[in-house]
Amino acid sequence: MKQFVCIVCPNGCGLMVDENTMEVTGHKCKRGIDFGVNEVTNPMRTICTTVKTTFAEAPVLPVRVSEDIPKSQIFEVMSEINKVVLSKSVSRGDVIIANVLGLGVDVIATSDLIKEL
Amino acid sequence: MINYDVVVIGGGPAGLAAAISANKAGSKVLLIEREARLGGILKQCIHDGFGIVKFGEKLSGPEYAERYIDEFIKGKIDCEMLTFVTSIKKTAEGFAITVVNRTGVIKYLAKSIVLATGCRERTAKQVSIHGTRPAGVFTAGQAQHFVNLLGEMVTKKCVILGSGDIGLIMARRLTLEGAEVLGVYEAKSTPSGLTRNIHQCLNDFNIPLHLSHTVTKVFGSERLTSVEITKVDERMQPIAGTSEIIECDSLILSVGLIPENELAESLGVELDNFAKGPRCDGQFMTSVGGVFTCGNATHVNDLADYVSESGEIAGIGASAYAEAERELVNIGMNEKTLYIVPEMIDLKANNSNTILFFRSKYVLNKCKINVIIDGVNVFAKKFAFLRPPEMERIVLNFDELKVTKDSKIEFEIVEG
Numbered sequence: 001m002k003q004f005v006c007i008v009c010p011n012g013c014g015l016m017v018d019e020n021t022m023e024v025t026g027h028k029c030k031r032g033i034d035f036g037v038n039e040v041t042n043p044m045r046t047i048c049t050t051v052k053t054t055f056a057e058a059p060v061l062p063v064r065v066s067e068d069i070p071k072s073q074i075f076e077v078m079s080e081i082n083k084v085v086l087s088k089s090v091s092r093g094d095v096i097i098a099n100v101l102g103l104g105v106d107v108i109a110t111s112d113l114i115k116e117l
Numbered sequence: 118m119i120n121y122d123v124v125v126i127g128g129g130p131a132g133l134a135a136a137i138s139a140n141k142a143g144s145k146v147l148l149i150e151r152e153a154r155l156g157g158i159l160k161q162c163i164h165d166g167f168g169i170v171k172f173g174e175k176l177s178g179p180e181y182a183e184r185y186i187d188e189f190i191k192g193k194i195d196c197e198m199l200t201f202v203t204s205i206k207k208t209a210e211g212f213a214i215t216v217v218n219r220t221g222v223i224k225y226l227a228k229s230i231v232l233a234t235g236c237r238e239r240t241a242k243q244v245s246i247h248g249t250r251p252a253g254v255f256t257a258g259q260a261q262h263f264v265n266l267l268g269e270m271v272t273k274k275c276v277i278l279g280s281g282d283i284g285l286i287m288a289r290r291l292t293l294e295g296a297e298v299l300g301v302y303e304a305k306s307t308p309s310g311l312t313r314n315i316h317q318c319l320n321d322f323n324i325p326l327h328l329s330h331t332v333t334k335v336f337g338s339e340r341l342t343s344v345e346i347t348k349v350d351e352r353m354q355p356i357a358g359t360s361e362i363i364e365c366d367s368l369i370l371s372v373g374l375i376p377e378n379e380l381a382e383s384l385g386v387e388l389d390n391f392a393k394g395p396r397c398d399g400q401f402m403t404s405v406g407g408v409f410t411c412g413n414a415t416h417v418n419d420l421a422d423y424v425s426e427s428g429e430i431a432g433i434g435a436s437a438y439a440e441a442e443r444e445l446v447n448i449g450m451n452e453k454t455l456y457i458v459p460e461m462i463d464l465k466a467n468n469s470n471t472i473l474f475f476r477s478k479y480v481l482n483k484c485k486i487n488v489i490i491d492g493v494n495v496f497a498k499k500f501a502f503l504r505p506p507e508m509e510r511i512v513l514n515f516d517e518l519k520v521t522k523d524s525k526i527e528f529e530i531v532e533g
Binding site (some may be wrong): 004005006009010012014027045047048049050059060062064071074075078092110111112113116 | 169177179
């Protein structure tokens with residue numbers, strides 16, 4: 001039996017997952033079941049970080065992954081993101097790295113910061 | 118003197134929502150922001166988790182703020198950036214507001230004002246840490262500003278004092294950027310931040326959380342070289358003989374937020390000693406007619422979504438404001454309650470959909486809240502647990518309940 005806190009929403013339900021039957025208890029909604037099963041089989045996480053830019057007034061631009069990635073690959077994805085130096089104007093939602101590490105998710109801009117310059 | 122119906126002070130999530138709702142209600146609105154960009158603290162809160170309540174989506178801080186900024190721009194609402202309010206006075210004609218910016222001093226006259234001034238971080242000076250004054254002691258928000266807006270790393274190896282949410286978020290953020298976070302130390306015996314943040318920001322990265330421990334001394338002449346950690350008792354007093362020295366180049370403080378209400382106080386607005394912000398009614402009007410409060414200036418919220426919600430209500434209230442006597446009835450609370458907002462209701466206003474926020478004073482398991490009017494229990498709700506870091510929200514229809522100006526309204530949390 002594994003015990004942890006659901007991170008899907010601010011409710012933060014305390015989940016219990018039976019690793020043999022994959023039965024989840026303690027959740028208040030369906031998303032808790034998916035999270036609970038994933039957490040014991042293949043935990044997934046998001047990454048929110050920044051990329052460097054060549055713009056003096058906005059030296060970094062906030063970005064995130066478009067979908068959750070395997071928790072075990074957080075630092076690999078971070079090192080890909082840290083290679084980027086952005087020199088062109090982008091808008092919120094624009095793809096900064098497509099299909100990062102072949103994971104099927106993009107790294108996207110989360111601000112219009114540079115567009116406003 | 119330039120005239121407006123509503124002047125909103127502060128361009129963060131609360132002020133943006135207030136300006137948008139007052140504009141929609143037909144008022145001529147001006148928003149005043151001291152920084153160069155709108156969005157307030159959300160500009161640097163690049164982590165996700167915003168908007169789950171409001172939009173049903175997990176957005177980052179900038180994404181959440183920019184949705185409101187887009188709407189604000191679409192509404193063609195007047196806005197003064199890089200502008201600082203130096204004084205507000207209530208006069209017979211309305212609120213006389215003096216501001217200063219690069220063009221000089223400007224005076225405005227408003228029928229009502231919304232104070233959306235947010236909150237400030239408690240600093241090292243406010244938590245009595247002894248020792249030298251080296252570089253490398255940051256508040257969590259300061260560190261966040263350096264890393265997320267300026268792209269400057271503040272540490273290679275650090276200790277975090279306080280388990281507030283920003284501290285937990287920064288523990289993860291600094292780890293992602295390659296720093297070593299040696300541990301999070303919390304003087305209280307329970308964590309101050311949300312449980313889910315302890316899971317995803319600390320447990321995920323094997324960062325230890327040490328409860329009932331605090332930093333008692335800092336060392337270093339130019340730059341911080343180490344900190345002294347000491348165990349504390351239940352009254353948060355250091356226990357002799359339990360100290361240890363930890364080498365690090367930075368100390369990050371996440372030791373609490375305090376609503377910013379200098380302008381409110383200058384107007385004679387009454388503050389609530391428990392919520393630390395202005396006492397207000399269900400429309401978020403303070404004790405001074407025409408002065409509205411919202412967001413983290415009223416009380417420190419867990420979620421930006423509720424900050425926006427209070428801004429929206431305050432904006433509607435400010436737009437509808439007409440100088441008139443209110444019929445205010447206080448809402449009392451019991452010893453197990455940390456605070457409630459609003460602290461009063463105006464019987465002359467619409468109270469059919471009054472939102473009541475509260476926090477418990479202690480960690481309580483299996484408890485119940487009651488709302489009692491003149492001895493009659495009119496609302497009850499059970500909770501598996503209540504924790505001070507987790508704000509709760511209920512909606513009440515006071516118009517359906519028999520409340521008169523002599524009524525006694527009580528809010529209580531009871532165990533069992």
